[in-house]
Amino acid sequence: MSTGNPPTPASAPTIVNTASASMSVAVRVLCQFTAKRGDLDLRFTPAPSAREGIAGHILVASRRGGRDYRAEMALESIHDGLHVRGRADGYDSKMQRLDECKTYRGDLTRMPDNHRALHWAQAKMYGAMLCRKQQLRELRIALVYFDVDTEDETVVAEDFRADELQAFFEEHCALYGLWARAELEHRQERDLALHALSFPYDFYPAQRQLAETVYRAAAMGEHLLAQAPTGVGKTMGTLFPMLKAMGAQKIDRIFYLTAKTTGRQLALDALQALASPTLKLRVLEITAREKVCKYPDSACHGDSCPLAKKFYDRLPGARAMALQRGTMTQKVIGSVATEHGICPYFLSQELARWSDVIIGDYNYYFDQSAFLYGLAQEQGWRVGVLVDEAHNLVERARRMYSASIDAETLKRAKKEAPKLLVRAIGRLGIEFHRIANAQQVPYQVYENAPKSFLKALDTYLSQQSALADQAALFPEHVQKLFFDALAFYGLSEEFAEHSLFDIAHPEHATFTIRNVVPAPFLKLRFAHTCSVVLFSATLTPRKFYLDLLGLPDTTRWLDVESPFTSDQLDVQLVRHISTRYQHRGDSIAPMVELIVRQFERMPGNYLVFASSFDYLARIAEELDRVAPHIPNRLQVRNMSEAERKQFLDGFAPDGRSLALAVLGGAFGEGIDLPGERMIGAFIATLGLPQLNEVSEQMRLRMDELFEAGYEYTYLYPGLQKVIQAAGRVIRTRSDRGVVYLIDDRFGQREVRKLLPKWWKLQKLPAPGRKGVNLGP
Numbered sequence: 080m081s082t083g084n085p086p087t088p089a090s091a092p093t094i095v096n097t098a099s100a101s102m103s104v105a106v107r108v109l110c111q112f113t114a115k116r117g118d119l120d121l122r123f124t125p126a127p128s129a130r131e132g133i134a135g136h137i138l139v140a141s142r143r144g145g146r147d148y149r150a151e152m153a154l155e156s157i158h159d160g161l162h163v164r165g166r167a168d169g170y171d172s173k174m175q176r177l178d179e180c181k182t183y184r185g186d187l188t189r190m191p192d193n194h195r196a197l198h199w200a201q202a203k204m205y206g207a208m209l210c211r212k213q214q215l216r217e218l219r220i221a222l223v224y225f226d227v228d229t230e231d232e233t234v235v236a237e238d239f240r241a242d243e244l245q246a247f248f249e250e251h252c253a254l255y256g257l258w259a260r261a262e263l264e265h266r267q268e269r270d271l272a273l274h275a276l277s278f279p280y281d282f283y284p285a286q287r288q289l290a291e292t293v294y295r296a297a298a299m300g301e302h303l304l305a306q307a308p309t310g311v312g313k314t315m316g317t318l319f320p321m322l323k324a325m326g327a328q329k330i331d332r333i334f335y336l337t338a339k340t341t342g343r344q345l346a347l348d349a350l351q352a353l354a355s356p357t358l359k360l361r362v363l364e365i366t367a368r369e370k371v372c373k374y375p376d377s378a379c380h381g382d383s384c385p386l387a388k389k390f391y392d393r394l395p396g397a398r399a400m401a402l403q404r405g406t407m408t409q410k411v412i413g414s415v416a417t418e419h420g421i422c423p424y425f426l427s428q429e430l431a432r433w434s435d436v437i438i439g440d441y442n443y444y445f446d447q448s449a450f451l452y453g454l455a456q457e458q459g460w461r462v463g464v465l466v467d468e469a470h471n472l473v474e475r476a477r478r479m480y481s482a483s484i485d486a487e488t489l490k491r492a493k494k495e496a497p498k499l500l501v502r503a504i505g506r507l508g509i510e511f512h513r514i515a516n517a518q519q520v521p522y523q524v525y526e527n528a529p530k531s532f533l534k535a536l537d538t539y540l541s542q543q544s545a546l547a548d549q550a551a552l553f554p555e556h557v558q559k560l561f562f563d564a565l566a567f568y569g570l571s572e573e574f575a576e577h578s579l580f581d582i583a584h585p586e587h588a589t590f591t592i593r594n595v596v597p598a599p600f601l602k603l604r605f606a607h608t609c610s611v612v613l614f615s616a617t618l619t620p621r622k623f624y625l626d627l628l629g630l631p632d633t634t635r636w637l638d639v640e641s642p643f644t645s646d647q648l649d650v651q652l653v654r655h656i657s658t659r660y661q662h663r664g665d666s667i668a669p670m671v672e673l674i675v676r677q678f679e680r681m682p683g684n685y686l687v688f689a690s691s692f693d694y695l696a697r698i699a700e701e702l703d704r705v706a707p708h709i710p711n712r713l714q715v716r717n718m719s720e721a722e723r724k725q726f727l728d729g730f731a732p733d734g735r736s737l738a739l740a741v742l743g744g745a746f747g748e749g750i751d752l753p754g755e756r757m758i759g760a761f762i763a764t765l766g767l768p769q770l771n772e773v774s775e776q777m778r779l780r781m782d783e784l785f786e787a788g789y790e791y792t793y794l795y796p797g798l799q800k801v802i803q804a805a806g807r808v809i810r811t812r813s814d815r816g817v818v819y820l821i822d823d824r825f826g827q828r829e830v831r832k833l834l835p836k837w838w839k840l841q842k843l844p845a846p847g848r849k850g851v852n853l854g855p
Contacts, residue, residue, distance in 0.1 A: 101258045106165035106204045107145065108299050112432075114200035115256040116677035117193035117388035118381030119425055127182045135225045139232065140169055147173035158252040161259060166203040166587040168223070176219040176236070177206050182227050184544045193391070195522035198222050200251065207248035210241035217241060217818065224372055228541055231574045237809060252273065262433065265359070269435060272358040273326025277321055284722055285642045289316040289614075290639045295611040297324035297463050302630055304469075304646070307639035308835065309806040314349045314467070317437075320453045321463045321612070322360075323351070325435070330609060331460040333436045334444055334451055338471040339511075345550035346438050346467070347408060355408075361432060362406045365439035365450075368424045371409065371489060379422075392475040393419045394429060432458070444606055446479045447569070452604060461609040469765050470799050472626050475595035480578070482566035485589040500557065503542040507564075510535040514749065524773045528571050528592065536568050538828045543846075567592060572594040574816065576784065579776055593773070595780050598629030606704045616806050619833060626785055646838035648809050649817040654826045655845035658764050663694055664765070667804050669846070670821060671701045673735065678709055683758040684734045690764035692716055695739045698763075702737065711737040714746060730756040740764045741780035748803040753810035759817040760808050765824055766800035767793045780829040798833050819843070 127135065127693045140150035141226040143560030148171045169178035179202035183190075202220045210218055221236040282290070289307050296303040297320065302805055307313050324330050335346045343364060350362050369375070377384040397419035407430060409423075416423035427454050431454060433438055443451040444464060455462045468471060489511060492503040510532055543561055552563070569590045574580065577596040583589050594600075605611055611630075618624055621636050653673065656666050674687060692715070699713050710727055715722075723745055729736055732755045740746040742764055768774050774792060801820070808816035831840065 103162040107257045110200045114197050115391040118389040120191050121379035131227045132182045135227050136180050138181050139225050140445050147171055158210040161252050161256050176223050178223050180223045184228050191505050191601050207244035213436035270326045273322055285639050286312045286316045289523045289639050290320045293317050293612050294633050298323050298329050300609050302611045302634040305637040306617050308616050308641040310642050314345045316463050318349050320701040330463040333463045334440045334467045335439050337467045339749050342467045343438050361434045363434045364408045365427050365435035366409045371423045390421050393421045432835050441475050464608050464611045466613040468615050470615045470617045477594045480594040480600045482570050483589050483591040484567050486587040492560035495554035496557050503539045507539040508534050518582055521585050522583045524579050524776050528580045595777050602629040617802045618659055623795050641837040643809050650824050650838045651819045651841050651843045652845045653819055653821040654823045656821050658822045667697055669702050675706045682735045683691055684730045685737050685738045685759045687761045714740040743800040761819045762801055763805055763821040766797035
């Protein structure tokens with residue numbers, strides 16, 4: 080069983096301009112803090128969606144109607160400086176009954192006592208305010224549980240005296256008020272310290288240009304796309320001005336979002352450099368559940384996981400200890416959680432409510448069920464969002480808003496399913512295979528998912544949703560099918576030209592709703608954000624990102640001047656070698672000759688980038704044959720973190736070696752190898768996405784929408800990877816290095832104009848012998 084309600088605006092706590100109150104909080108937020116007791120229990124998810132919750136509330140209210148019934152009744156009250164507010168779901172003045180509606184699905188009898196206690200707490204807080212407003216001496220309060228699948232209601236009612244409701248109200252206000260006053264004091268001290276905050280280093284022109292533009296955007300509530308080359312100091316150059324805007328009371332919370340773990344550490348380091356005795360920022364690092372879970376084979380409830388047992392009883396002490404630490408990294412949270420015997424992941428989720436700066440992955444704000452986005456809406460925060468390496472957001476967002484169901488998951492789910500679900504999964508599988516078998520080609524795009532399949536999917540979901548309270552107990556593939564189906568069905572309801580529906584069955588059939596343009600999904604995220612700053616070394620062309628991410632046309636644009644000069648980086652265009660697929664065999668010998676010649680002329684550490692692991696292996700094989708005296712190491716598929724570290728450790732300051740990596744992979748961006756650790760790169764590809772049926776369908780859709788199919792699908796994403804890879808060579812203003820761009824297409828005008836303006840391109844003359852000489 081799961082319960083859920085439509086989100087309502089709330090805040091915790093905020094300053095209000097009222098003579099008798101200094102803090103404001105919504106009933107829902109207050110009760111989540113004061114009334115949660117007992118175990119953490121996730122057996123009763125997924126809850127009804129916001130849309131289902133709203134529809135359920137509307138239907139419940141419509142069944143009552145009449146002149147005496149008032150839905151969505153606004154209530155407020157002030158106690159000891161705390162302004163409490165909210166909306167009661169309904170009040171019947173004739174019956175003197177207040178309704179608190181909760182939508183759910185599943186078996187209501189399985190709802191834990193602490194869930195019901197939380198619902199009663201919210202209802203009684205509303206009841207106290209209603210009695211005070213209407214001068215009532217007593218009131219009947221009813222919890223109305225509405226099943227979104229059957230549309231049945233279960234009503235649990237109880238009578239209360241006004242004085243006992245008022246006592247309950249005052250008790251919970253007092254509990255929350257202790258924390259709220261401490262939070263208010265923290266905020267006031269924080270803002271004063273931020274007002275006086277100074278930059279800890281010498282500003283150089285490019286970084287100052289970035290920081291000033293970020294501050295203006297944040298202070299004016301605008302969005303910004305900032306292209307800033309490596310070496311500008313983007314992390315500090317964006318965090319510092321956003322913090323200054325926070326100090327001016329323009330921003331409540333800052334979310335620093337990254338695509339990779341390395342970005343999180345850079346942000347933590349920058350905030351540490353900004354710290355001072357007077358500036359006591361609460362900084363929180365959020366880490367994925369699978370990376371911190373101590374009992375991965377246990378379900379998230381007290382009967383299974385010891386860290387879920389009495390979670391809410393132990394939470395206050397853990398929360399207080401963690402907040403005293405200031406910077407709450409993964410390590411700090413793990414230590415505090417261990418000391419108090421609670422789950423570190425869900426402790427970090429609770430700490431997010433009380434943190435100033437939260438650092439985490441993109442998905443925490445941009446995903447369909449994004450935690451930070453939902454929390455910001457619930458709390459009513461004015462949020463400043465910093466998106467690091469923002470060129471990655473297009474592809475990441477596409478994955479967030481895509482969903483698949485495959486034959487292998489269906490097969491395994493049916494095999495593992497409890498008896499109650501075998502028939503439901505079986506019927507879904509029959510329809511799935513009927514449609515898949517009717518397709519005569521390995522890959523095909525359709526106008527929409529077949530209605531018959533969506534109907535079968537809806538039937539299956541309804542049947543499994545009745546057992547939603549047991550979902551965490553299901554075997555792995557049964558759970559996977561359920562959540563895949565939920566995501567697929569949800570996206571099917573919003574299907575439009577921004578996505579494709581395709582069926583592929585080279586071996587096992589797969590039905591996919593594949594997002595092409597994430598803009599329609601991300602627009603709401605940007606609209607509900609005070610200021611978003613997206614920054615990267617590669618955000619050209621601007622229109623590409625505005626179109627695909629859904630940023631408003633009013634978004635500011637900044638192209639920061641490079642702190643480097645063309646004398647620092649020797650960029651060689653190698654146009655006599657083609658790295659096209661059909662020419663790769665002929666390209667290897669002249670390419671290796673070029674690499675060896677450069678290495679022997681200037682020994683040091685170099686990175687060689689190619690388009691695939693197979694291509695890399697053939698280059699390495701030729702290197703071993705003609706230059707066995709030059710050490711080389713090769714990136715392989717699915718390297719562990721330890722293997723990646725070992726690969727990077729090979730870039731010693733006094734090293735002399737070649738490292739071979741796939742362009743766009745783990746070593747193509749986000750690594751910092753300054754000085755002699757890396758003095759050059761060979762980029763043997765334009766980085767264009769693989770030419771296949773999926774890419775071609777995306778190109779066709781991009782042509783329909785933007786009349787730029789090739790550019791949006793292939794050229795811009797490819798050159799983005801090239802520029803990122805080249806950016807590994809020059810990291811500081813004292814670095815020197817060389818980059819070889821190996822492919823005749825680098826000489827094309829439309830390609831050259833997308834390369835950084837500060838690069839001075841040199842055309843390497845063809846040797847007149849080995850290789851494929853294609854000319855200009």
